[in-house]
Structure formats: C-alpha cells, structure tokens
Amino acid sequence: MDDSEIIELFFARSESAVTELSLKYGSKCIGLSKRIVGNLEDAEECVNEAYLGVWNAIPPARPAPLVAFVLKIVRNISVNRFEHNIAKKRQSNYQQCLDEFDRTLSDHSDTENEYDSCLLSSYIDEFLDTLDKTSRYIFVRRYWYTDSYADISEATGLREGTIRTRLSRERKHLKLFLKERGVGI
Amino acid sequence: MNSKKVMQAIGNISDRHIRECFTPPVSEQVRYRNGISFSPALAACFSAIMCVAIVLAVYILPKNLGIDKPHIDDQPTTSDVSESTLIARQYIRFDCINNLSWYATLRPYLRNDNYETDLLVCWGAYCLDMNVYPGVPMQFISPGNDISIETINGELLVEVQDHDGNWGYWEKVSHIYASEYKNDEFYFLSPILDENFQPQTILMHITVSRDGNIIGAAELQCTCRDKGQFEVAMSKTIEFPPENGEYKTVTQEELDAFFNKN
Numbered sequence: 001m002d003d004s005e006i007i008e009l010f011f012a013r014s015e016s017a018v019t020e021l022s023l024k025y026g027s028k029c030i031g032l033s034k035r036i037v038g039n040l041e042d043a044e045e046c047v048n049e050a051y052l053g054v055w056n057a058i059p060p061a062r063p064a065p066l067v068a069f070v071l072k073i074v075r076n077i078s079v080n081r082f083e084h085n086i087a088k089k090r091q092s093n094y095q096q097c098l099d100e101f102d103r104t105l106s107d108h109s110d111t112e113n114e115y116d117s118c119l120l121s122s123y124i125d126e127f128l129d130t131l132d133k134t135s136r137y138i139f140v141r142r143y144w145y146t147d148s149y150a151d152i153s154e155a156t157g158l159r160e161g162t163i164r165t166r167l168s169r170e171r172k173h174l175k176l177f178l179k180e181r182g183v184g185i
Numbered sequence: 186m187n188s189k190k191v192m193q194a195i196g197n198i199s200d201r202h203i204r205e206c207f208t209p210p211v212s213e214q215v216r217y218r219n220g221i222s223f224s225p226a227l228a229a230c231f232s233a234i235m236c237v238a239i240v241l242a243v244y245i246l247p248k249n250l251g252i253d254k255p256h257i258d259d260q261p262t263t264s265d266v267s268e269s270t271l272i273a274r275q276y277i278r279f280d281c282i283n284n285l286s287w288y289a290t291l292r293p294y295l296r297n298d299n300y301e302t303d304l305l306v307c308w309g310a311y312c313l314d315m316n317v318y319p320g321v322p323m324q325f326i327s328p329g330n331d332i333s334i335e336t337i338n339g340e341l342l343v344e345v346q347d348h349d350g351n352w353g354y355w356e357k358v359s360h361i362y363a364s365e366y367k368n369d370e371f372y373f374l375s376p377i378l379d380e381n382f383q384p385q386t387i388l389m390h391i392t393v394s395r396d397g398n399i400i401g402a403a404e405l406q407c408t409c410r411d412k413g414q415f416e417v418a419m420s421k422t423i424e425f426p427p428e429n430g431e432y433k434t435v436t437q438e439e440l441d442a443f444f445n446k447n
Contacts, residue, residue, distance in 0.1 A: 120194035121197040
C-alpha cells in the first residue's frame with residue numbers, strides 16, 4: 001500500500017492503518033529497535049509504543065516520507081528503553097552517587113539541554129552535508145540506524161576494515177567540526 | 186558534551202539524511218537494475234567489453250559489411266521520425282555552445298537486459314539518467330536552471346552521475362529545485378511510485394538555458410511500451426545560438442509558440 005493511502009487510513013481513524021503500517025515497515029522498525037535495545041521482546045514493545053505514537057501524531061501530521069517519521073519515533077523510544085534498561089542495571093550505591101552529581105553539576109536546565117540538542121542536530125546535519133555520499137551513508141547507517149559493520153559492508157561492498165577506518169576518520173572530523181562551532185566533546 | 190548527547194542529536198537529524206540511508210550508494214559498488222552486483226574491477230572490465238562491442242556493432246561492422254545506417258550524430262529534425270531509426274539517433278544536442286566544455290545531450294537509449302536507461306541528459310560534468318512513466322505532470326529543473334524538463338503526463342525517474350562518473354541513486358521525483366542542489370548532490374522531494382504501469386503516450390517539453398538565456402528547446406512525444414522503456418514517436422528541436430558571442434533573450438511567447446502553447 002502506498003504511504004499516502006496509509007496516512008489516509010490514519011486520518012480516517014481506521015484500525016487497519018496500524019496493520020498496514022506494520023505490514024509495510026514493521027520489519028524495519030523491529031530491526032532498528034532490536035539493534036538498540038538488544039532483545040526482541042523489548043523491541044516489539046518499543047515498536048508497538050511507536051505505532052501508538054504515530055496514531056496520536058497523525059492527524060494532524062502528514063509526514064513525508066512516512067518511513068523516516070516512524071523510524072524516528074521507534075529510535076527515540078528504543079533509546080529511552082535502552083537507557084532505562086542500563087539504569088536498572090546500575091544499582092550500586094557508587095553509581096547512584098555519580099548519577100546524583102551528574103544531575104546536580106549539570107549547568108543547563110532541561111530547556112537549555114533541549115536547545116543544545118537541537119543545535120547539535122543542526123550542526124550534525126551540516127556536517128553530514130560536507131561528506132561524500134558513501135561516507136554519509138556509512139555514518140547514518142552506523143549511528144542513526146545502528147547497523148552492524150557487517151551489514152554496512154554488505155550494502156556498500158566495502159570491507160569492514162575500510163568502514164571502521166572511515167567511521168573513525170568521520171568521528172574525528174565531526175569532533176573538529178563541532179569544536180570550530182564552539183561545541184566541545 | 187558526551188557520546189549520549191551526540192547519539193541523541195544524531196537521532197534528530199534531518200529526514201533527507203535518514204531517507205538517503207535506505208538506498209545504498211553505488212559509487213563504490215556498481216549495481217545493475219536486475220539486482221546483481223559486481224565489484225568495481227569486474228564492472229570496469231564489463232564496461233570495456235561493452236564499449237568495444239558497441240564500437241564494433243555501430244561503426245566497424247556496418248562499414249565492413251557495406252550496411253548503410255544513419256550516423257549516430259545525425260542532428261534531429263523537426264519532422265516525424267520513423268521507429269526504426271529512433272534508437273540510433275540523438276534527438277537533442279547543444280554541444281559546444283561556446284568554447285567552454287558545457288553541453289547538453291538528450292537521447293533515447295537502447296534498452297537491454299542489463300540497462301533500462303532511456304534518456305540521458307548531461308550538462309557540464311553532470312548527467313541525469315531518466316525513465317519516464319505515466320502519471321501526474323512532472324517537472325525537472327536542473328541546478329542553476331540551465332535545464333528544464335517538463336513531462337505533461339509522465340513521471341521522471343532520475344539518476345545522478347557525479348564528477349567522477351559514479352552513478353548516484355535512483356529516485357522518482359516530482360520536482361527538483363535548484364535550491365536543493367548542494368554538495369554535488371540532489372535532494373529529491375516526494376517520490377511518487379506508480380506501481381500500476383500502463384502504456385501511455387507522454388509529451389515532454391525541454392528547454393536548455395545558459396546564463397539565464399534559453400539556448401535551445403525541444404519537444405518529445407514518447408510512447409511507453411513497457412516499464413522503464415519508451416520510444417520516441419515524434420521530436421522537434423530548436424536552437425538559439427549566440428550572436429556576436431552573446432546569447433539572445435528568447436521570450437516566453439517564442440517558446441510557447443514553439444511548443445504550440447496558447
């Protein structure tokens with residue numbers, strides 16, 4: 001089914017909208033989420049939560065492309081779940097003390113952090129524009145889509161070692177790029 | 186700033202970058218339309234063999250066999266063109282407009298088992314490889330507005346070739362705007378996929394301009410025969426060469442008259 005037809009189903013508040021969305025992009029969503037959270041059970045929960053998010057967002061949103069919109073939601077929810085899972089594992093008193101200091105010593109409020117994050121995203125967008133297509137593909141597949149080196153290697157025809165080297169170089173370039181804009185990593 | 190914040194920020198990058206990552210780049214892995222992949226070295230060998238075969242087939246063998254065929258560089262005419270000569274002829278050329286290397290070429294390609302290339306438009310170091318499909322009206326405007334292609338009732342499928350001769354990715358496009366040209370690449374808006382392909386005749390209007398002045402125009406009427414293939418049923422071209430080294434300004438009325446738009 002065409003993306004626009006799926007969106008129309010959401011606008012019509014038809015329950016088949018989620019079914020169609022899942023049929024078309026479900027495997028992509030599960031794959032992305034699983035690569036972040038590390039297990040299928042959590043991934044399925046994240047994706048279901050993302051579908052609910054899409055249901056709430058459309059209408060009024062009419063995203064184009066739909067797949068990027070859905071995957072963004074999946075990624076955000078999955079990252080939150082990942083952090084939640086990590087936090088659950090960090091039960092030592094020492095780690096709790098570190099976390100408390102992290103919260104207290106942070107110079108920025110949540111709003112400022114949000115602003116910084118948006119600014120950083122725009123800088124990263126700019127940085128991606130400076131890369132050639134292959135490097136950009138590798139970077140986004142690795143750090144947005146959280147693909148494995150093997151998968152990227154298969155998609156690009158490049159050796160894994162080459163991909164690791166390129167990514168290492170791109171990370172250094174990114175660090176320099178951000179530093180020039182007053183952002184320190 | 187820590188890695189968590191960077192990863193969080195990467196999560197909010199622009200949609201165009203996210204969308205781009207769904208199509209593997211072909212710059213370092215030559216892909217053919219049937220899905221078979223070749224290593225660059227193998228692809229280069231294959232290309233060389235194909236070039237030799239084409240030269241033999243087009244130039245050497247016909248002469249040796251005494252077969253009289255139309256020359257590939259025949260200039261297009263304003264008259265109707267018979268189907269048998271369509272493949273071998275270039276329909277639009279605006280080569281060597283001045284002493285710069287700039288040129289524009291539009292020509293139908295022969296479809297074979299490996300390629301489904303139909304139209305090739307080149308300007309400067311860039312080439313666009315386009316398939317035309319029936320569907321909604323489409324328009325293509327190249328960076329700098331130097332080539333404008335409008336299909337009256339077709340869609341465009343565009344592939345971009347960069348300076349190094351690497352083919353970019355395939356996208357069906359509705360519109361490409363000059364502002365979307367950045368860092369030697371194009372960003373496409375709203376791809377439209379017509380999965381219910383039906384044979385249909387389309388009309389394309391093409392204008393080529395330089396420095397804001399139109400230097401040539403063409404009209405092609407193409408009949409789709411199969412997905413990814415069409416033949417030109419009729420074509421006409423007009424050129425407006427520079428006078429005393431300066432380009433003429435062609436009015437919209439003159440263009441409309443050429444395209445019979447009233």
